[in-house]
Each structure stands twice: as structure tokens, then as C-alpha cells.
Amino acid sequence: EIVMTQSPATLSVSPGERATLSCRASQSVSRRLAWYQQKPGQAPRLLIYGASTRATGIPARFSGSGSGTEFTLTISSLQSEDFAVYYCQQYDNWPLTFGGGTKVEIK
Amino acid sequence: EVQLVQSGAEVKKPGESLQISCKVSGYSITSHWIAWVRQMPGKGLEWMGIIYPDDSDARYSPSFQGQVTISVDKSISTAYLQWSSLKASDTAMYYCARIGSGGFYSNGLDVWGKGTTVTVSA
Numbered sequence: 037e038i039v040m041t042q043s044p045a046t047l048s049v050s051p052g053e054r055a056t057l058s059c060r061a062s063q064s065v066s067r068r069l070a071w072y073q074q075k076p077g078q079a080p081r082l083l084i085y086g087a088s089t090r091a092t093g094i095p096a097r098f099s100g101s102g103s104g105t106e107f108t109l110t111i112s113s114l115q116s117e118d119f120a121v122y123y124c125q126q127y128d129n130w131p132l133t134f135g136g137g138t139k140v141e142i143k
Numbered sequence: 144e145v146q147l148v149q150s151g152a153e154v155k156k157p158g159e160s161l162q163i164s165c166k167v168s169g170y171s172i173t174s175h176w177i178a179w180v181r182q183m184p185g186k187g188l189e190w191m192g193i194i195y196p197d198d199s200d201a202r203y204s205p206s207f208q209g210q211v212t213i214s215v216d217k218s219i220s221t222a223y224l225q226w227s228s229l230k231a232s233d234t235a236m237y238y239c240a241r242i243g244s245g246g247f248y249s250n251g252l253d254v255w256g257k258g259t260t261v262t263v264s265a
Contacts, residue, residue, distance in 0.1 A: 037204070039183050046232040068249075070247065070250075070251030070252070070253070072188075072251070073187075078254060078257075079238055079240075079256065079257055079258055080180075080188065080238070080240075080252070081255070082243075082251050082252055082253050084251075085243065085250055085251040085253075086250075091253060092249075092253075123187065123188055125188075125190075125251060125252075127247060127248055127249070127250070127251065128248065130202065131190060131204035131205060131206075132178075132190045132193075132204075132247065133190060134187060134188040134189065134190060135187075137187045137188075
């Protein structure tokens with residue numbers, strides 16, 4: 037099973053600042069990597085798939101990069117609605133697996 | 144509009160059986176895999192398994208193999224997650240979600256249901 041490790045567990049950022057979230061896979065997943073955002077009391081929402089393709093309706097301030105085992109989600113200028121938990125997920129190998137999540141909180 | 148509408152919250156006792164549902168609309172259920180994802184209280188997301196409604200091909204993550212059953216009735220565009228004997232540790236939020244075009248090795252979960260809360264307590 038591919039283990040997805042996200043860091044940091046919690047990221048404290050001021051509104052308007054840049055946030056950089058990391059996701060590492062225990063073996064290569066090529067670019068088969070998705071990112072999700074989950075706000076309290078809500079279902080997750082797909083942000084990025086294919087490591088760097090924004091899903092429909094996702095603002096351009098969200099960007100994904102990486103391949104193989106190292107991936108990054110960048111939020112260029114944090115808005116109030118972006119404070120949430122973010123999960124990465126690989127879909128290269130069964131069983132498909134999620135990372136443990138990074139909580140982005142207001143500094 | 145594509146929607147996945149999940150059944151309501153359940154409160155059950157250990158040992159009881161349960162089936163929760165996920166009714167899709169706005170697209171043909173036979174065209175996309177559907178996934179089930181567990182989220183225990185205060186915890187992260189766990190991939191349980193998937194089903195392809197066109198032929199009922201179901202795959203399970205090892206942690207959930209034998210613990211749950213995923214099924215579908217394509218005539219009513221509904222997927223199901225079933226337990227034969229619940230445990231307290233099954234207490235969680237359960238989400239169904241659609242896998243995007245191309246299959247489960249091609250895409251993420253692009254549309255989600257709102258979740259079904261399952262509480263198992265004596």
C-alpha cells in the first residue's frame with residue numbers, strides 16, 4: 037500500500053499570504069495525485085487532479101506541482117474561505133490512499 | 144446538475160445490520176465509478192472501496208475487505224454500503240463520491256455526497 041505523508045500537520049498563515057503544502061508518496065505515483073479541500077461540517081471538494089490540473093470552478097490562486105513522490109499545493113494569496121483541511125490522494129496504485137491532511141489555520 | 148444524495152443519519156446498536164444509500168442524478172450512473180470514503184470523528188479520509196455500476200464490479204481496500212459490502216441498483220441510480228454486524232468502531236461519517244472520467248486510475252473524486260453519519264452505540 038502506498039503511504040501518503042502530508043506536511044506540516046498544521047500551517048498557520050495570515051490572510052493574503054502564500055501557503056505551501058507538501059505531500060510525499062512512499063513510492064512513485066507518477067502524476068496520479070489529487071488534492072481536496074474540506075471545511076468543517078462539509079464534504080471534501082476536489083481542487084486539483086493530475087498533480088496540477090485545477091478542477092472545474094477552482095480559483096487560479098490554487099496550483100499544484102510535482103511528480104513521482106513529491107508534490108506541492110500552493111495557495112498564492114490566502115482568502116478567508118481557504119482556511120480548511122487539505123488532503124492529497126494517490127490514484128496510481130490499489131488501494132487508493134489519502135494523506136493524513138494539513139490544516140491551514142489563521143495566524 | 145450532478146448530485147449524489149445520501150440517506151439520512153443512522154443510530155444503531157452493535158451487532159445490528161445497516162445499509163446506507165447514495166442516489167445519483169444529473170448523469171448516467173453507469174458511466175462513472177462510485178467510491179465510498181470513511182471519516183471517523185476528528186480524523187482524516189479513508190478509502191473504503193469502489194464500484195462500477197454498469198457491471199457491479201466492486202473493489203475493496205484491504206482494511207475494509209470482508210467488513211462491508213458495496214452494491215448498486217442501476218435501475219434506480221443508487222449505490223449502497225452495507226454492514227452485516229456493526230461495531231462501535233464503525234461510528235463515522237460515510238461519503239459517497241463519483242470518480243471523474245476515465246476511471247479510478249485516471250481521476251480524482253469530482254462530485255461528493257454530503258455524507259451519512261452512522262453512530263453505533265449500546
